[in-house]
Amino acid sequence: MNITIEINDEDKEFQVKPGEILLDLLRREGYTSVKEGCKAGDCGACMVLVNGRAMTSCTLYAAQVDGKRITTLEGLNDELADSLRQEFLDVGAIQCGFCIPGVLISSYSLLTHNPNPTEGEIKAALDGNLCRCTGYIKQIEAIKNVARDLEGGNNERRREKI
Amino acid sequence: MLSNVTKYHIPGSLGEALSLHNRESRSYFLAGGTGLALSDSNRPVELIDLDDLELDELEVDREAGRLLIGATRKIQQVVGCPDLEGFADGYLQDGLEKVGSYPIRNAGTLGGSIVRPFPWSDVIPILLALDATILYFDRSHEKRELSRLYDDDFRPTLRNAIVTGIEVSLPDEGVTRGSFQKFSRSEFDVASLNVGCTITERDGEIVKARMAVGARPSFATRLTEVEESLKGRSLNEDLIYETAELASQTAAVSSDRKMSKEYRVAQVRKMAEDALRDITSEFN
Numbered sequence: 455m456n457i458t459i460e461i462n463d464e465d466k467e468f469q470v471k472p473g474e475i476l477l478d479l480l481r482r483e484g485y486t487s488v489k490e491g492c493k494a495g496d497c498g499a500c501m502v503l504v505n506g507r508a509m510t511s512c513t514l515y516a517a518q519v520d521g522k523r524i525t526t527l528e529g530l531n532d533e534l535a536d537s538l539r540q541e542f543l544d545v546g547a548i549q550c551g552f553c554i555p556g557v558l559i560s561s562y563s564l565l566t567h568n569p570n571p572t573e574g575e576i577k578a579a580l581d582g583n584l585c586r587c588t589g590y591i592k593q594i595e596a597i598k599n600v601a602r603d604l605e606g607g608n609n610e611r612r613r614e615k616i
Numbered sequence: 617m618l619s620n621v622t623k624y625h626i627p628g629s630l631g632e633a634l635s636l637h638n639r640e641s642r643s644y645f646l647a648g649g650t651g652l653a654l655s656d657s658n659r660p661v662e663l664i665d666l667d668d669l670e671l672d673e674l675e676v677d678r679e680a681g682r683l684l685i686g687a688t689r690k691i692q693q694v695v696g697c698p699d700l701e702g703f704a705d706g707y708l709q710d711g712l713e714k715v716g717s718y719p720i721r722n723a724g725t726l727g728g729s730i731v732r733p734f735p736w737s738d739v740i741p742i743l744l745a746l747d748a749t750i751l752y753f754d755r756s757h758e759k760r761e762l763s764r765l766y767d768d769d770f771r772p773t774l775r776n777a778i779v780t781g782i783e784v785s786l787p788d789e790g791v792t793r794g795s796f797q798k799f800s801r802s803e804f805d806v807a808s809l810n811v812g813c814t815i816t817e818r819d820g821e822i823v824k825a826r827m828a829v830g831a832r833p834s835f836a837t838r839l840t841e842v843e844e845s846l847k848g849r850s851l852n853e854d855l856i857y858e859t860a861e862l863a864s865q866t867a868a869v870s871s872d873r874k875m876s877k878e879y880r881v882a883q884v885r886k887m888a889e890d891a892l893r894d895i896t897s898e899f900n
Contacts, residue, residue, distance in 0.1 A: 455624055472663060473621030475653060494654055495720050496804055507692075507722045513653040514723060515646070517624045518665065560718070581803050582717030 457520035461485075462529025470516040476502070477511040480526065487527035487555040491584070498583035501556035502526050508563040510582065527555040535562055537603065541596040549587030557583045561597050569604050571597070618655070623662040627669070630753045630778055636664050638776065645778060647688045648725040650716075651732045671727070671780055674699065683784045687727025687751075691715055691739070694726065704746065704787065704814060705898055707794030711742040711812060714798045727779040733765060736806040736831040740765070742796050743782060744828035744838055745812035750774075751781040759783065766835050792816040792824075795894035797887040801874065807831040808874040809883050811863075813891040815851065822846050827863060827891075829884060833872040841866045842888075851896045860889035 458467050470479055477500045480488045488511055491499035495513040502511045503525035538561050541547075548554050557580065564571055564579035571579065576597050580590065625643075627633040637643050643662035644652060652660070671686040676699050683703065685694060694700065695713045703709070715721055715729075715738045729739035730750060740762070748762040754777040762782075764770055794814035800807050809831050816824040825846035830836030842863050849855055864885035871877040 471617075471619075471621070472624035473618030473660070475617050478617060495650060495716075498717070498719060501719060504722075508719045509723045510719045513648075513650045513720070515624075515649055515653060515663070517663070518646070518649055518667070578713075579718055582719040584804075 455517060457517055459519055459521075460523045462525060468516070472515075472517060474516045475512055476514040476516045476519055476524075479516040480511060480524075485526045485528055489552055489555060491552070495582075496584065497553070498556040498560065499553055501559040501583070503559060503563060506563070506566065508560050508579075508582070525559075527558055530558070530562055534565060534600070534604075537600045538562060538565075538596070541600050542593070545592050545596045545599065547588060547592035547596045553583060553585045553587075557585065557593055561593075561600075564597070565601060565604065570601055573598070618652075618657065618660050618663070620658050620661050621663055625662065625664045626667070627664060630669060630780070631755075633664055633666065633669065633778055634753065634755065634776075636662070637778075645731070647728040647731075648690065648723045650720055650724040651728055651734075666778070672725075673781075676700070676703075676786075678786065681786045683786060684751075685726055685782045685784075687730075687779045687781050688725045689727075690722060691724050691726060691729070692718065692721035695721060705791075705793040707792075707796065707814060708742065708746065708784075711738070711794070711796030714738055714796060717804050726782055730762070730765065730782070731774065731779050733835060734806070735833055735835050736808075736810075737836065738796070738798060738807055738810055738830070741810050741812035741828040741830035741836040743784070743812075744836055745794060745796075745814045745826040746784045747826060749783040750779060751783055752777040752779045763838055787816055791818075793895045793898045795891040795898075797891050797894075799883055799887060808833075809869075809880055809887065810836075811884070811887040811891050813888070813895065815846070815892075815895050817851070820850050822849055822851065827888065829863070829867045829869075832867065832869045832880065833874070834868075834870070837868070839863055839866055851892065856889055856892040856896065859892060860885045863888035 489499035491497035493512045495510045500511040505523050560579050560583050576594050625636050640662050644660045646663045646665045671688040673686040675684045691712050695709050749759050750762050751759050797811045798807050799809045811829050813827045825843045827839045827842045828836050864881050867884045869880035
């Protein structure tokens, strides 16, 4: 069957099998930031935005997202995404890196809907992402820093870092 | 990947969806997809997507005294719905926020959580404590109490029907508050035990109580003896201890790889106590 998805701001048509998982489609089509981890909705490595909401692509069928808007990490190119990437590097929130695309998608989704989250809200937003390296502390710190910059309008600092 | 699926239907009406389902015994309804996508089963050959049926409404009808939540409403959409803030003092939204993780709640639906009644479901005990009713389409629009979900005659009915929504009566008199307690091995693991409890008080006296225990490890059930024992009394420390003890004695729990029966008995006592104490603090 054919489906049309607006993926990373580009309309694309794909031929999919009716029982095909979205994760498999995305990786087959070269969106390799979408990682295959648990394939059970637990680890969050395959996280994407569906109409702006973070979802695990391993628990969605490709046919379900026909006509919807999908964003992978490859498609996050605005200032918020750049700030998150840079802050994750600066505070050392990345070790092996496998979980990071999913963590960044969750972080981006959080700060888009809630630019000034509490620590509890940050933890809740990341509760669908497993990271076995960092212990999350640095990731939470990075998100807090970006939120603080957003709140203070400290764009200068972000621009310097990028 | 459901490798044997050859057809993906997007029906435009409930009647069409049901006809498609009746035509092929190995067809499955699809709402959020979170449950079915995890299945590596070879059984499904057709999927029937319910997304176009507009079953995602949420309506607070104060005149009729009811809350209606459509079956394909995403769990996170209920958690974040401003119209429900304060409903049973936040019990429904606080409880549903403990279901799965944020991305799973973004995809998972209320109806799907009921159609596939996993024993460890958090949604079912939360709704049992609200006396929820299941609305379903079986060539005509029908309803049945959620507490009868596991009745022998209802499972086959539901297999050949479409769940269209959940109805909850708004508290008519008095003040209703609730608490949902969940015990799991980690933040993202399914419940090893869960307890939903609501209390309606009028003039300092309990007029209605509901307590449901799930992940026993079998399906969730209401503790009717506990509910009856609370009626007509006032919530205080003595009653909390007495009720928690009764809950631990009457909840039919058993062992599995997550928890021994003895541990579950002790946990029911503790979680019932925590739920009642939580509710008491809300009343005060």
